[in-house]
Amino acid sequence: MKKIIMVTMLMMAMVTTAFAQKQAKIVFDKTTWNFGTFPESKVQTCTFTFKNEGDAPLIINQAVASCGCTVPTYTKKPIAPGETGTMKVTYNGKGKFEGHFKKSITVRTNGTPEVVRLYVEGDMTVND
Structure with a gap:
């Protein structure tokens, strides 16, 4: 009986180890960027x-x-x-409606989480 319990525990440990694979994990410093108020003629990054x-x-x-x-x-x-990496986002509102906007960027990775959403927002004014 002791041998059966020992073998069962050993098999469970091996299965647990097999499933514990290495994996990447992405962590952003922030997920929303607010450009504030800016004129239509100014491209934001x-x-x-x-x-x-x-x-x-x-x-x-x-x-x-x-x-x-x-x-x-x-x-x-x-x-x-x-290590770290960067995601540069450029917003060009030329020809768009003035006022508040909020745009999303969907990021897909090989790690966890597999999908991250970033947001850029602001208030664009029409040029005078």
Whole structure:
């Protein structure tokens, strides 16, 4: 009976170890950026910084904005554990309606979480 219990415990330990694979973990310094009030003629940019807090290389597979007026560019190379990367977001409101806006950028990674949403917002005024 002791042998059966011992074998069962050993098998459970092996299965647990097999499922405990290394994984990347993305953590952004902030997920929302507010540009404040600005004129239509001024293109806005901001940079989100992220860190890989996991124990495997982090890869950003895709970053897609909710509108063509918002363009994300990001670190393309794998980010080693403990290292940081950047996501630069440019907003060009030329020809858009004045007033408050809030745009999203959907980031897809190989880590946890697999999907992160970043937001840029502000209040755009029409040029005089």
